[in-house]
Amino acid sequence: MRNDCLDESIRICKLRQKEVINLRDGERIGFVGDIEFNLKTGCIERLIIPGPCKIWGILGREQEYIIPWRCVCRIGFDIILVDVDINCVTSKCDCVI
Secondary structure (H helix, E strand, O other): OOOOOOOOOOOHHHHOOOEEEEOOOOOEEEEOOEEEEOOOOOOEEEEEEEOOEOHHHOOOEOEEEEEEHHHEEEEOOOEEEEOOOHHHHEEEOOOOO
16 A cells, blocks of 8 residues: 655654755755644645744744645755745744743
């Protein structure tokens, strides 16, 4: 049985250690902080990357980047290449500290 979600398997802890880089401008977006799954299919739907910290990093974050799985171009040894318009994937952070 073929798995359409990933060509090869990878652990979530390994995915979280990879830096996400946008192919459109070469900018570093950050590291994967969370992942959204489809409960029916078990496939990854989105990568969630925490945005920049608020004042001195002690007040949490105002935004996060929610990147659809279809925008992931390549997963390498230590990076994940994505092709996104950063303004379209920026979302207000739901996490309150």
